[in-house]
Amino acid sequence: MKADPMGVLVGAHFLDGDHACCEGALAAGCRMVFGYPITPSTEVVERIARRFPMVGGVFIQMEDEIASSIAIQGAAWGGKKVMTVTSGPGMSLMQEHIGFAAMTETPCVFVNVQRGGPSTGLPTLPGQADMMQARWGSHGDYEIIALSPNSPQECFDLTIVAFNMSERYRVPVMFMMDESVGHMTERVIIPESTEIDIEPRRLTRAQPSEDYELYAPEEDLVPQMPPVGAGYRFHVTGLTHDEKGYPVMNAWVQEKLVRRLVDKIRKNASEIAINQEFELEDAEVVIVAYGITSRVVQRTMFLAREKGLKVGVFRPVVVWPFPEDRIRELAGRAKAFVVPELNYGQVYYEVERLVAGRAPCRLVDHGGGALHDPADILKVVEEVLR
Amino acid sequence: MSQGEHRNPVESFLRMDRMPHIWCPGCGIGIVVNCFVRALLKSKIDVDSVSVVSGIGCTGRIAGYFKVDSFHTTHGRPIPFATGLKTARPDMNIVVLSGEGDLIAIGGNHFIHAARRNVDIKVICVNNFTYAMTGGQVGPTAPLHSIATTAPYGSHERPFNLPFLAESSGATYVARWTTYHVRQLTKAMVDVLNKPGFCFVEAIAPCPTIYQRRNRMGDGLEMMRFYREHSRIANGADTRSLDIEMGGEIVVGKFIDRDRPTYLEAMDEELSKRLGNRYVPYPTGVKR
DSSP: OBOOGGGOOOEEEEEEHHHHHHHHHHHHTOOEEEEOOOTTTHHHHHHHHHHGGGTTOEEEEOSSHHHHHHHHHHHHHTTOOEEEEEOHHHHHHHHHHHHHHHHHTOOEEEEEEEEEOSTTOEEEEEOOTTHHHHHHOSSSOOOOEEEOOOSHHHHHHHHHHHHHHHHHHTSEEEEEEEHHHHHOEEEEEEOOGGGOBOOOOOBOOSOOOTTOOTTOBOTTSOBOBOOTTSSOOOEEESSOBOTTSOBOOSHHHHHHHHHHHHHHHHTTHHHHOOEEEESOTTOSEEEEOOTTHHHHHHHHHHHHHHTTOOEEEEEESEEESOOHHHHHHHHTTOSEEEEEOSSSSSHHHHHHHHHTTSSOEEEEOOOSSSOOOHHHHHHHHHHHHO | OOTTTTOOTTGGGBOGGGOSOSOOTTOSHHHHHHHHHHHHHHHTOOGGGEEEEEOSSTGGGGGGTBSSEEEEOOTTOHHHHHHHHHHHOTTSEEEEEEEHIIIIIITHHHHHHHHHHTOSOEEEEEEOSEETTTTOEEOTTOOTTOOBTTBTTOOOSOOOOHHHHHHHHTOSEEEEEETTOHHHHHHHHHHHHTOOSOEEEEEEOOOIIIIIHHTTOOOHHHHHHHHHHHEEEOTTOOGGGOOOOTTOOEEEEEEEEOOOOOHHHHHHHHHHHHHGGGOOOOOOOOOO
16 A cells, blocks of 8 residues: 555655654654653654644653553554654663564564663764664564664655564564764655555454454464454463463463564565665675665775775665575675674674685674774775785 | 353353463452453443453453453553553553552552553552562562561561552542452442543452461451451542551542543643644544
8 A cells, every 4th residue: 555645744855864764654654653752862753743743643752661662562453553762771671572562463663773882871972782682682582673774865765664564574673773874964855655655554354253363374474463442352462372362381382483473584584685785796895784884884895996996885774684695695705794883793793604604704893982984994804805 | 051051141251261260269359350340241331342451460360361352461561551552542441450569569650650641541450469470579569567478577668558649640530449349349440431531449359378378367258357347438538548557457438539631632632722723633532
């Protein structure tokens, strides 16, 4: 289906990433947001608070991030497209409910405008150190989807993708911005609603009955969702549950359920993947970078090419699930991999695992608070080629 | 047995395929379940418009036994979940049924803020003075000097007085009954199903296995006797006077019944005034 025109602010705008993310949510059909202020994400909910009353939406500023992250799930089961918005410390508080969303298969979007950490860290400065938390932060085994935009335009475009994926796969989707992208102001083009594809809720085709199975999966391992208050009389629990939704405490039901929760993402990984590749055809050195760092390395690549070095860039736009197959392919022909990120090694270790010794891998770490100097990354590129 | 011959009328509201339930003999939670079903029957409410939300704990298991759309959420968070559900579906009647540890200790912040906002949800709190599911730790309402596994020499913390907390936070309806007072408890549940705003019912319940045994208070039947002999009905009592002491009097009754605009009503009014024609009203069910 196409976007509801009421939420689409058609035109060319001059917006920062936070504001663009808000417009992306509106275009995606989000009409219910629960949030709690935290730098550098607050502008997203401020704009939502201003815009929602004009589009028939409701924003509630909750008492904390824990409340926000579960209130969205109540609203999701109530039929709404929902998101919450936060930064590192708030994300830490939300972790239990990311697991609840994974376990109950509740479509919802978590926006994390990353700042430097750990703890209170650098509230007003960028970081990319929440990438592993986004994947593993809640207890237990599960899979999520994480996207990493690198511009205000992408904050708009990919927020829509995040909502669509959360509906398609019934998972919490992590929208991993960072302070630089959130506060960077650029031209953002918002197209006509007729040009925006929207994934509708996967509503059940089954009729209410005593035998209704809340979690009977379809072929792609994703179950359909019932409307609340329509007589299905379903039960949702964070406990291990059978297909009826009832709690069952044994290893067999656990195996069946959790394997499906993991497989519905892993087995659909190629459909979920979004990557960008720059000059990889002849590249001897592959720079793997995501989010704001994927823009910094454009300069590194330019400087390297000027010097005659064969350098290309691989950018996962969807970071989780990680594009494993593509990295393995590249490992068969590249001489080296260089992974700069605003942390002390997170996505780097994924690359190293997949390259599996076939080529040297080098991390260019950075504690956050600023971006890499493209020349520093170039130095590492030159070292690995020596 | 022919169909429906000896059927208890509450059965059609319960997930009989999940029986037997997990609760111990003499536990008060079953009485609360019964009272709530009878309240549904009495109020003649469309059951499909009712949803039950629970947290974690013995009382948290209630959601799993009610045959309505039911949500067994995380520890302490049924109130914010219910806030989301109610906001998305203002036409539905959202009931939070959970224990005092869940709602008042770990979930205490959500409790006071939902009451302050006057979110239109009904909160029924089973208060058995202990964390029973985890084996009997001290709870936020445990009377002074009561024995618990984590207060082996007696609790020295001042307990919360729940009706006072609910009233001062903004609840529109506040009552307390024990599980001995089944008719009054049922009536209070009928009241709140029909009352807009954040409504709070405290149901004091026995926990013979975990709480009473340690505090030498006897079995479930003895607690019923205790409730009969030590309760005093005082409708409209000042909620400041409702502290509960070990072995002391339990004041019960309906204490507060007042009207305040609900969260969505207040939002609708403010936005209509401020935005005029630019306001696209959210369908809150508010009569305009």
